[in-house]
Amino acid sequence: MLTTNPYDDDKLREECGVFGVSATDGAAALVALGLHALQHRGQEAAGITTFDGAHFHTHRAMGHVAGNFDRDDVIRSLPGTVACGHVRYSTTGETALRNVQPLYAELSTGGFAIAHNGNISNAMRLRRELVRRGSIFQSTSDTETIIHLVATSNYRTLLDRFIDALKQIEGAYSLIVMTPEGMIACRDPLGIRPLVMGKLGDAVIFASETVALDVVGATFVRAIEPGELVIVQGSEIRLIRPFAPMAARPCIFEWVYFSRPDSIVDDHSIYSVRKAIGAQLAIESPVDADLVIPVPDSGTPAAIGYAQQSGIPFELGIIRSHYVGRTFISPGDKVRHLGVKLKHNANRALIKGKRVILVDDSIVRGTTSLKIVEMMREAGAAEVHMRIASPPTRHSCFYGVDTPEREKLLAAKLDLGGMTGFIHADSLNFISIDGLYKALGEAKRADVRPKYCDACFTGDYPTTLTDHDEGSEVDQFAMLAERVI
Numbered sequence: 327m328l329t330t331n332p333y334d335d336d337k338l339r340e341e342c343g344v345f346g347v348s349a350t351d352g353a354a355a356l357v358a359l360g361l362h363a364l365q366h367r368g369q370e371a372a373g374i375t376t377f378d379g380a381h382f383h384t385h386r387a388m389g390h391v392a393g394n395f396d397r398d399d400v401i402r403s404l405p406g407t408v409a410c411g412h413v414r415y416s417t418t419g420e421t422a423l424r425n426v427q428p429l430y431a432e433l434s435t436g437g438f439a440i441a442h443n444g445n446i447s448n449a450m451r452l453r454r455e456l457v458r459r460g461s462i463f464q465s466t467s468d469t470e471t472i473i474h475l476v477a478t479s480n481y482r483t484l485l486d487r488f489i490d491a492l493k494q495i496e497g498a499y500s501l502i503v504m505t506p507e508g509m510i511a512c513r514d515p516l517g518i519r520p521l522v523m524g525k526l527g528d529a530v531i532f533a534s535e536t537v538a539l540d541v542v543g544a545t546f547v548r549a550i551e552p553g554e555l556v557i558v559q560g561s562e563i564r565l566i567r568p569f570a571p572m573a574a575r576p577c578i579f580e581w582v583y584f585s586r587p588d589s590i591v592d593d594h595s596i597y598s599v600r601k602a603i604g605a606q607l608a609i610e611s612p613v614d615a616d617l618v619i620p621v622p623d624s625g626t627p628a629a630i631g632y633a634q635q636s637g638i639p640f641e642l643g644i645i646r647s648h649y650v651g652r653t654f655i656s657p658g659d660k661v662r663h664l665g666v667k668l669k670h671n672a673n674r675a676l677i678k679g680k681r682v683i684l685v686d687d688s689i690v691r692g693t694t695s696l697k698i699v700e701m702m703r704e705a706g707a708a709e710v711h712m713r714i715a716s717p718p719t720r721h722s723c724f725y726g727v728d729t730p731e732r733e734k735l736l737a738a739k740l741d742l743g744g745m746t747g748f749i750h751a752d753s754l755n756f757i758s759i760d761g762l763y764k765a766l767g768e769a770k771r772a773d774v775r776p777k778y779c780d781a782c783f784t785g786d787y788p789t790t791l792t793d794h795d796e797g798s799e800v801d802q803f804a805m806l807a808e809r810v811i
Contacts, residue, residue: 342427342726343367343534344441344521346410346502348509348558350529354404356542357411358395363541364534365391366586367443368413371426375439376406377504382437386426408509410502410532412441415728425467428504433477435484439504442469443534444519445726447497448792471495485510485557489568496789498577498725500550502532508559516788517552517574518725518779520591530558535589546590552576575788578778579727581766582716583624583687594767597627602765603715603757604631604685611755612636613683613711619643621686621698622670628715629685643673643682644698670701678706688716689756690729692736695749703750712749714756717783718742724791729782759783 343364347353354376361372372394373386383404387394391413394400412427428441446452449468452475457463461474475491476484484505492499498518503510511532513521524531524544531544539546550556553569577584580591587597604627618640620629633640647669682702689695695712702710718737722729732738736745746754759780763769768777781787 342415342441342443343413343538344410344443344500344502344532345412345534345538346441346504346509346511346532347526348408348530349560350407350526352401353407353409354401356526356529356531357409358391358401359542360531360533360538361391361395361411361413363538363586364413367534367584368415371414371423372412373414373426373428373441374404374409374411375428375430375441375504376404376409377437377439377506378406382430382439382504384428384430384439386423386428388423388426408504410439410441410504410509422466424465427467427469428502429465429467429469429473431473431477433473433484435487436506437504438473438476438484440469440472441502442472443500443521443726444498444514445724446471446495446499447724447789447794448495449497450793451796452494472501485566489555489566493568496792498789500534508557510555510557511550512555513550513552515553515569515572516779517576518788519577520580520585521550523547523550523556528561530563532556535585536591537586537589540588549592573775573777575776575779577725577727578762578766578780579716579723579782582762584727587627599766600627600715601631601634603762604628604633605635606631606761606765607685607713607715607755607757608632608635610758610761611713613713613753615681615683615709615711617641617643617676617680617682619677619682619684619702621684621694622646625684625686625715628687632683632685632713638683641673641676643677643684644670644701645673646670672701672705674705677702679708681709682707682711684710684712684751686712686714688719689714689736689745689749690719691734692745692748695751699750709752710750711753712751712755714754717756717759717762717780718745719782721782721785723782724787724794725779725781725789727782 345357345360347356354374357374371388372391375384385400410428428439430439446468449471452471456474463470472491475494476487479487479490481487481490499514500519500521501512520534522533522536524539524546526544536546552574555566557564581599585596589596618629618633618638620626622644630640699710719735720737722732779788
């Protein structure tokens, strides 16, 4: 089996997106539309859970939203005016239907459905303790830990039980929870993972990104604040802040790569910020060349910014086909080698004899960059220079982003010269961490706590990493939460 997108295989992947709607007819159909807009955040599986006032209904499936939730029979099987959905790319837990969210359980207080974007960094320790106390887990997802913490809490009301559970977990989470009493949306106290609120008539909508609100015709209201719980019961909205205030640390990679370019974060267009990153990159790392070429599609806004700042023409030197499936059966190495060109191909007539600057959002293992540089040389490029719109990725993420172990990250193993040689480029440069903050309109100083979580670049993790630090102690559970790379 061969993935026909050799470039996306070497990208950092956000593990999921969430979407919820309360108090509207046809809630399932609305959630399905919202999940379509969030498909880029998770392409492994999707699920929707609804509540009709008496019963919960769930449909979960492997694969994309399209093909699973664009069928009338599926939507008809999900009645109710309250619904939440999830698209998944696993960072913890095996690739299996039992891990597809929303997860659902019958508690003493009634039905409980949960959709989670993020990663709980002490899930293995909590799981071990819960199993010792008699809990029986049905999945290998870290999200199920929250359900068991709620179920075993000594507090009386469901809301208090839920808050009790949240106070025991570490890491990153944006959650949408459905109960017979209503819907709860919340973010972790640092706001590492995104979550926004919108309105569509009388309906309240929650989503990972504003683009999902746009697609369903909803009006953006505001971002859910870090550490805030928003409780929707019919037309009533209540706000609770059960955590001590903390300086927020949202994930900086949402700006660089994860969020769709047409989303808005903190009143700033993702597209405009990525262009500003490219312009700053051109200031920091100029090179005499003939063309600026984006690595499609994620490198395009930064490449436009680089071209505008440098005055070097922007051109589509790599053409992407949008009509190729993810995989095909390859009977041999020759066909496997040819297959990588099904998704992307060099624009030979444009490239031949030219000095080109390739702009991409990141380098992870380096295998992608090597293939792209080789493609340019095979197409006749005179020189191939690579510019990266993020600092070197030297550290793994433990907050809901699928990254390889640190020893597999190219920048953790090699210096700049070594990385340049590895990808066979004439030159290679990354935007500096200070330059990235500057493009975001911020200043990063050593004596000031950074505004964003930039741990993948700096190693400055904003929370404790219990499971990682206790690696040897949780080895017996490692297979239960094996990272899918």
